[in-house]
Amino acid sequence: MPGIESLYQETTHEAAFDSDARDPPPRCFPGTRGKEVRKVVSWASQSGDQPLLWVKGEGGAGKSALAQTCVEELENMGMPFAAFFFSQARGWNNHRRLILTIAYQLSTQLPEYRTLLDAKIRQDRSLLYHKRMASQFKELILDPFGELERTGINTRRRIPIFVDALDECDTIAAQYEIVQLVASAAEKLPHAFCWAFFSRPEMHLEEVFSHRYLNPRYLQTIILPRLQITNNIAQGEMLPLHLARGQRIPFRINPTDTPTSIATGLYLASVTSIAESDGVDRNVYSPRPNPMDNHRLKDHFVDLPAHLDSGDKMQGRVIKVFGVRQMACNPAWGMVVFASFLAFCAWYALR
Secondary structure (H helix, E strand, O other), rough: OOHHHHHHHHHOHOOOOOOHHOOOOOOOOOOOHHHHHHHHHHHHHOOOOOEEEEEEEOOOOHHHHHHHHHHHHHHHOOOOOOEEOEEEEEEEEEEHHHHHHHHHHHOOOOOHHHHHHHHHHOOOOOOHOOOOHHHHOOOOOOHHHHHHHHOOOHHHHHHHEEEHHHHHOOOOHHHHHHHHHHHHHHHHHHOOOEEEEEEOOOOHHHHHOOOOOOOOOHHHEEEOOOOOOOOOOOHHOOOOOOOOOOOOOOOOOOOOOHHHHHHHHHHHHHHHHOOOOOOOOOOOOOOOOHHOOOOOOOOOOOOOOOOOOOOOOOEEEEEEOOEEEEEOOOHHHHHHHHHHHHHHHHHHOOO
């Protein structure tokens, strides 16, 4: 069996940016996160001095949407890249599959690398099944690209590799090791790759990204805050409700807002604050019990359980607002929720 075919069988294809399992993926809504998208894409497409990027933000800040949007921009630019979207709930969190998946994705875009990779695997198939991640990284990534660099192939531009939801990788030890391996690669092959990690600012990740082995001049950090609610919907801007289940989001209703503007915003929230019906997206719906299943209005706050990334996430999803689930198989459901919110919020704002 060819080495690449063996690698194909050990790859987590569902974690790719364009996999059917993630369709439709979270994306930044048009008109939002433009500054962050430009910054990440510019970093990934230029040969700068910082081959590592860490985008950190709390749950619901839109990290996966930003990663997806940036990767799609790179695809439109014709750049070779790799992307792995970890998901603990969906089972795409095996750290041993990360390097294999990245290697396979790159092999489909770089013929010279594919030839070297196939020969490596044919020579030692245990790389796919029994070797530790450090050995996989060296044998399947570093050594082949080092050889290409020495022969003058693929040295004109760094190859960006995106790793989303690093905090959902199966073990903390593996998360540490991944960053350590990449930091080491930045020292050995600074012109071959640039690595972008997206994660929550967990304490252990704060520690690993500030560790002494990671040269600060190699790392760029972007802190991704939640977008604030605006009243500029009429001017073409989206109501940026980037929400996380189980968190109390300040959604203040201004007495000067008109019922139309309130309802418009709530309609956008209702049709885009969406949860997977099986509860598998960490930013959309958490399978863990949550005491906030019965949502109430308190002090001008609305507790919404779902993560809003893009209006494209309509088909086959679930809208869950105030504890009520409705299948969102077509936009008509959004209008039902819209009408309900219009009546309630007009009363609430004007009482």
